Amino acid sequence: MATPDTRTQILDAAEHLFAEHGYRGTSVRAITKLAGANLAAVGYHFGSKAELMAAVARRVIEPINAAQCAGLDKLLAQTPDPPVGELVEAFAGPLFDEMPAGDEGGARTSRLIVTILSDPAEEARSWTGPAEDSVRERYLAAFARVLPGLSPEELAFRMRGILAVTAVDRLEVHQQPSPGCVSPVAGEAARRWAITFLTAAMSAPPTQT
Amino acid sequence: MATPDTRTQILDAAEHLFAEHGYRGTSVRAITKLAGANLAAVGYHFGSKAELMAAVARRVIEPINAAQCAGLDKLLAQTPDPPVGELVEAFAGPLFDEMPAGDEGGARTSRLIVTILSDPAEEARSWTGPAEDSVRERYLAAFARVLPGLSPEELAFRMRGILAVTAVDRLEVHQQPSPGCVSPVAGEAARRWAITFLTAAMSAPPTQT
């Protein structure tokens, strides 16, 4: 294969390291070393470490957002009230896919997403654009329609719960393996378990007030 | 009130800052400044920043672990097969409590726990002891008993899902408020929503293989 250009190699290396060690735990020097590039290349191609992080996030999130959007379009083209399970799958499914399947760590993408979403560093939260908000609002409206009786606040809580559960792999990865603890599992099984888990959770009747 | 000793003030300040900015995002200087203590006091009282983090984690986790353990004891004293919802409440409930109710940020404790569990820094994961493992294994066995037909792997996945959902607040706190997004809610409502959400999720039939 033709060796990709420096910019792409830096993006790849940064994606890998950010997913594993977070924003603050990854130094520009480590990124450029892994990428086989010079230290100054980050400044030249991206401007700063924070802008590099934003570029990494965009590259990962954009296809996922597109898949979520397309999945919702497809569902709504059939019926205005799709089953909850299909809404969950259209929303959460793309968060598990998008992994090249030959990847060394597996589940690198979902790990990176949750790293980004939960990273305590402010720089990791400055990349979201109107596209992300738009998709979330469309799903919010769809869920509100098929889950009547649920208050907007509780629905918002459950939507955040979906994101949190996709973070499950990450919680485990960062824990040292302990006796009696089953090791995390490859992406496909986790994806289907998550959809089972989340479909039941989303379908729960509203909490009594 | 009598001003607490330096050691306690450092613990309080560190708990606050670690919960908000993570391990790497919090400097020893910021901790001692907020605590009104000298920079060297951390080294004197705790040895190092990593040991301070461990002390903070232990102080937060220990009462939670005790509550989880007591809750399970109480349930199992009545019947060997408690309802799933009560198991969920006994396990997840203490993760939401333990907040002094006059706290400025609310939900500081659960945020700290998830910060610790998901912090990419290695130093944040070196404090767990046999007590934590023991409680988790006991709940694992109880859930396995009342959820027959669930493979150990999927059960482990769902247990991790419980932890992840208690992290829900944290995901939101780190996002800038956006239009159409409902703001996070005080601890009590979130706790009850989480139990509704998780009880339904845990009760889901096993994923088809």
Add this chain to the structure above:
DNA sequence: GTTTTACTCATACGTTCGTTTCATTCAAAC
């Protein structure tokens, strides 16, 4: 009164960080 102990303080050390600078390379444009 002296010594001991526990603690706090200002300060400095060595390292690592993100970023910048400037010289150099090299293929395309002229």
Add this chain to the structure above:
DNA sequence: GTTTGAATGAAACGAACGTATGAGTAAAAC
């Protein structure tokens, strides 16, 4: 062949970090 502009390279900058040091303080022990 010369010029141009994008890209890369080696080196250094100032700042912030965790940690260590040694003097200073005050109350308890003797």
